[in-house]
Amino acid sequence: MPSLTPLNQLLRVDTIVAGGLVVTMDEQRRVIADGAVAIAAGQIVAVGKREQVEASYRADERIDAVGRTVIPGLINGHAHLPMTLFRGLADDQDLDDWLQHTIFPAEAMNVDEAFVRCGTRLGVAELIRGGITTVCDMYYYEMAVAEELAAAGLRGLLGQVLIDFPAPDAADHAAAMACLARFVDRWQGHPLITPAIAPHAPYTVADDHLIEAQAFAVDRASPLIIHLSETNHEVQESLRLKGARPVEHLARIGLLSDRMVAAHVVWAEAHELDLLRDHGVGVVHNPQSNMKLASGVAPLPGMLARDLAVGLGTDGSGSNNDLSIWEEIDTAAKLHKLISGDPTMVSALEAFEMATIRGARALHLDAQIGSLEVGKRADLVVLEMEAINQIPLSSIYSALVYTSKASDVCDVLVEGQVLLRQRQLKTLNNAAIEAEALLFRRQIIERLGLVP
Ligand SMILES: [Zn+2]
Structure with missing residues (x-):
């Protein structure tokens, strides 16, 4: 003292x-x-x-x-900040419909660097107002996302997305890997930004590309962010095409490690939770996104019983439709009481830990933040x-x-x-962000041929 x-x-x-x-x-x-x-x-x-x-x-x-x-400072462990511009664009659909019929076409018609910057600024303003000081994001043009976060002074674990179809910022896999290398090399060692590689999901990235992503992450000592076991459909397709459940499959091809941050993990059996724990994988639970898309209920009590590093995320505002981690904390505490029929499940302290110190462990950043x-x-x-x-x-x-x-x-x-x-943003211009976001919204509606 x-x-x-x-x-x-x-x-x-x-x-x-x-x-x-x-x-x-x-x-x-x-x-x-x-x-x-x-x-x-x-x-x-x-x-x-x-x-x-x-x-x-x-x-x-x-x-x-x-x-x-x-x-x-609170930690939002899973987001797609530029998608804040898609807030409320399509509600009340299942994940496949929502992706195939609204989000993928909307992205193909709208996403460029200016869109990403505008959506990121909008998202960052909401995060700061909500007391979130670290966000784990994955999207296209992540270089621009990183520049916007650094300018606003927010901390980020940011993943440049790798996906096996032409992306807005990379026509093919070789271009995507080149873009990724530029991104990681630019931001490594920055006090606020931790750059990462983000293969979208095991069902959108081929095994050889996943293995290449893992080798890249090992080479650069960078984290690897991925969507994992989000829906039962994903698990059934994995069983049909690969003969294994997604977590089992990633274990088999050597992808599970203590550099991985896996979003969702809704459909995982006990032995898969053991695999995630044994490999030191960080998991991010997104209860409201999973509820809204009716993806299922993640086995959170089983994760906590194993002392898994599990945090909380909002997912993108396209699906959930805000970036408030307070709502996720509240929902995580209540949802698992309801599903288990046991009101002692997920105590208030355990829920708050997931937004702070356990969430920091999930992002492998607990030596720096979380307490x-x-x-x-x-x-x-x-x-x-x-x-x-x-x-x-x-x-x-x-x-x-x-x-x-x-x-x-x-x-x-x-x-x-x-x-x-005193509730005033000090590093961002609130009025300019609002005006710019409304212009982009008009563009999105026009290009999709929707009636405003
Ligand atoms: Zn997501």
């Missing part, structure tokens, strides 16, 4: 977030009343009682959190606790999971930089 120091000997830091209830999500799950977090050069240098932190550090900027809650601890990057959120939907406060995890909303987020810092202050 820091000792009392004369004022002229106080250590100078960039920012102190002071007062309020600090929910650390550290190993002991400490919750500190009247706490404080000191930040220097983008890193957390002290977490403790306000009195003690302020007795040792003096800050250029002080953020008052009295009466509020300070939490680790408020000395040495970690300074990604944190100050939450209003006196909104009408939150009064009265009983238990903090109950409040965070069952009552808090994205609209309760007041301040957001990533790498020590303030991105939202």
Whole structure:
């Protein structure tokens, strides 16, 4: 603990977030009343009682959190940010119909670099407002996605998509691999952006290309993001064509590893969960997307029982139709109670862990983010606790999971930089983003021949 120091000997830091209830999500799950977090050069240098932190550090900027809650920045483990422009374009369809009859044609007619930049800015503005400080994204033109995130100051694990049909940014496989190499080489070592390779799914990428993707990921020490076992149809086709379920098949061809982030994993049996755990695969649960597309219910209790690294994601706004991780936390806690008939399943604490420290493990970034601890990057959120939907406060995890909303987020810092202050975006122009998004929406509707 820091000792009392004369004022002229106080250590100078960039920012102190002071007062309020600090929910650390550290190993002991400490919750500190009247706490404080000191930040220097983008890193957390002290977490403790306000009195003690302020007795040792003096800050250029002080953020008052009295009466509020300070939490680790939330993690959205699966998204397709440019698809925010497809929000509400087609609802109430199954995944195959939705992809084949709306999304793939809409993408073929609209997706270029300008579209990707606009959709990303729109998505990033929503993420920051909702207290999300790290997003795992996969799409085309991921170079542009990375540039937009870096400019806005948001952290991202970003995957350039590899898919076995002509993509908007690559006519064939050779062009896609060249694009991918440029992307990964450009961003490796960046403080905010972790570049990754993202083969779309085992049913859209041939085995030899999956194996090539894995070799590339090993060579560059980069993560590999993939959609896996999302629907029963995918499992049945895998059994018919490859003689194995998708997880079994990926294990067989050597793809499962501790660099993989697998989205969905809805249709997985116990032995497949064992395979994922044994290979250190990170899994991202997307309950609302899975519900809306009626894909199924992922075996989350089985994942947690195995201590799998499982986080939460929204999926793209084309399918779910917002980027709020608060709704996913709430849904994850409730859905599995309903399905199992057991209200003790997925406690509030377990649900909140999935959006913070366990979600960081799922993205293999837990050495840097996911909790408020000395040495970690300074990604944190100050939450209003006196909104009408939150009064009265009983238990903090109950409040965070069952009552808090994205609209309760007041301040957001990533790498020590303030991105939202008193609900105002500091690195993005809200009005310009809205106007630009409406122009693109008009273009999408016109090109698809839809009646506005
Ligand atoms: Zn997805």
